[in-house]
Amino acid sequence: xxxxxxxxxxxxxxxxxxxxxxxxxxxxxxxxxxxxxxxxxxxxxxxxxxxxxxxxxxxxxxxxxxxxxxxxxxxxxxxxxxxxxxxxxxxxxxxxxxxxxxxxxxxxxxxxxxxxxxxxxxxxxxxxxxxxxxxxxxxxxxxxxxxxxxxxxxxxxxxxxxxxxxxxxxxxxxxxxxxxxxxxxxxxxxxxxxxxxxxxxxxxxxxxxxxxxxxxxxxxxxxxxxxxxxxxxxxx
Amino acid sequence: xxxxxxxxxxxxxxxxxxxxxxxxxxxxxxxxxxxxxxxxxxxxxxxxxxxxxxxxxxxxxxxxxxxxxxxxxxxxxxxxxxxxxxxxxxxxxxxxxxxxxxxxxxxxxxxxxxxxxxxxxxxxxxxxxxxxxxxxxxxxxxxxxxxxxxxxxxxxxxxxxxxxxxxxxxxxxxxxxxxxxxxxxxxxxxxxxxxxxxxxxxxxxxxxxxxxxxxxxxxxxxxxxxxxx
Numbered sequence: 430x431x432x433x434x435x436x437x438x439x440x441x442x443x444x445x446x447x448x449x450x451x452x453x454x455x456x457x458x459x460x461x462x463x464x465x466x467x468x469x470x471x472x473x474x475x476x477x478x479x480x481x482x483x484x485x486x487x488x489x490x491x492x493x494x495x496x497x498x499x500x501x502x503x504x505x506x507x508x509x510x511x512x513x514x515x516x517x518x519x520x521x522x523x524x525x526x527x528x529x530x531x532x533x534x535x536x537x538x539x540x541x542x543x544x545x546x547x548x549x550x551x552x553x554x555x556x557x558x559x560x561x562x563x564x565x566x567x568x569x570x571x572x573x574x575x576x577x578x579x580x581x582x583x584x585x586x587x588x589x590x591x592x593x594x595x596x597x598x599x600x601x602x603x604x605x606x607x608x609x610x611x612x613x614x615x616x617x618x619x620x621x622x623x624x625x626x627x628x629x630x631x632x633x634x635x636x637x638x639x640x641x642x643x644x645x646x647x648x649x650x651x652x653x654x655x656x657x658x659x660x661x662x663x664x665x
Numbered sequence: 666x667x668x669x670x671x672x673x674x675x676x677x678x679x680x681x682x683x684x685x686x687x688x689x690x691x692x693x694x695x696x697x698x699x700x701x702x703x704x705x706x707x708x709x710x711x712x713x714x715x716x717x718x719x720x721x722x723x724x725x726x727x728x729x730x731x732x733x734x735x736x737x738x739x740x741x742x743x744x745x746x747x748x749x750x751x752x753x754x755x756x757x758x759x760x761x762x763x764x765x766x767x768x769x770x771x772x773x774x775x776x777x778x779x780x781x782x783x784x785x786x787x788x789x790x791x792x793x794x795x796x797x798x799x800x801x802x803x804x805x806x807x808x809x810x811x812x813x814x815x816x817x818x819x820x821x822x823x824x825x826x827x828x829x830x831x832x833x834x835x836x837x838x839x840x841x842x843x844x845x846x847x848x849x850x851x852x853x854x855x856x857x858x859x860x861x862x863x864x865x866x867x868x869x870x871x872x873x874x875x876x877x878x879x880x881x882x883x884x885x886x887x888x889x890x891x892x893x894x
Binding site: 487488491492493494495496497499500503504505506507508590593594595596597598600601608611612615621622625626628629632633636637 | 725832
């Protein structure tokens with residue numbers, strides 16, 4: 430194997446890595462914003478309100494991300510109504526289609542993480558809030574959500590790493606993310622092993638950095654507990 | 666009824682390939698997982714390092730990249746090895762073989778952690794009792810350890826299988842005729858992308874639901890020794 434090709438094309442790979450990071454960051458932020466109302470609706474006492482997020486989460490967690498990307502990128506253009514609407518400039522761009530698909534996907538996973546965290550808060554704390562006379566809004570803002578945030582951190586860190594790995598699928602709709610850039614370089618140089626291994630190493634470094642950052646945040650957020658629970662990501 | 670333009674049986678054939686790929690990868694992955702877990706609990710440091718390196722690398726890089734590395738890399742690696750023995754013909758690794766290798770490696774890395782947790786949760790007394798009865802290490806493993814590990818590991822393995830089922834779609838990128846590629850073919854000839862990708866999505870959902878039912882049946886079966894009253 431000849432790794433001089435890696436040195437030569439390393440700046441291009443970093444460009445790709447930057448695109449991957451953008452995709453992950455934007456999707457994670459948007460997905461997190463959508464996930465909160467979905468999670469709250471998921472634990473609603475009203476059955477039909479619960480049913481909608483349940484179906485949403487089931488669909489996005491039960492189907493491959495690749496199908497979801499293709500549904501948004503190729504699927505939307507099947508309808509003339511979409512092609513003629515004001516949304517077309519966005520849905521025409523693979524970049525935004527990837528962000529839409531990733532956001533929908535990660536919001537389903539994140540909503541489940543949030544739901545688990547909210548339900549993991551001891552019932553006694555909810556009762557204590559009521560006894561003090563907090564309104565429902567105050568209870569969520571002051572106690573439940575900050576508590577849930579601390580519980581959520583390890584799982585949320587894992588979700589970001591899974592999203593980073595999922596972002597490689599953007600390359601299937603012509604985006605030059607890290608994987609897409611690697612495939613473009615390989616088409617020119619025909620050195621698949623060297624370039625793919627280099628790309629894999631960059632992904633690995635990014636994952637390790639994300640784990641380290643989350644470990645710091647978790648130490649801060651849960652410092653009153655004096656324990657650490659973050660692990661290497663698990664699937665699921 | 667939805668009009669699939671005659672692509673219905675094509676998609677079903679794709680589903681069979683998807684299922685074959687998932688089950689073959691599961692088989693490879695379970696073996697790798699058990700080996701990996703044993704290696705991580707080994708008393709020899711070098712073996713532990715190898716196992717740690719394997720799980721860290723596989724879990725840190727995207728599955729799509731693993732598939733691509735195996736698909737494009739296996740050919741050059743195999744040819745280099747064959748070249749040492751004086752064989753210069755072109756060797757091609759098929760999409761299915763590459764898919765089973767890549768997905769099996771991925772499943773194995775995650776299953777290693779599941780099996781390790783399960784192995785560690787077996788009380789020491791169980792090992793001691795088996796040895797006291799005069800069982801050798803292999804018989805102890807098959808009769809005492811494995812049945813309990815299986816019960817504890819099943820829920821985790823079930824989740825991993827659902828992830829594996831969805832990851833099979835990635836192998837369509839290197840040309841395996843699974844659900845996803847059949848849908849791509851149907852789309853390119855009918856131009857009805859939304860319809861066919863949605864049908865593909867629901868086929869994956871159906872496979873997911875079937876797997877979930879099967880896993881919960883297996884979990885009940887594996888824990889039949891408990892709660893007998």
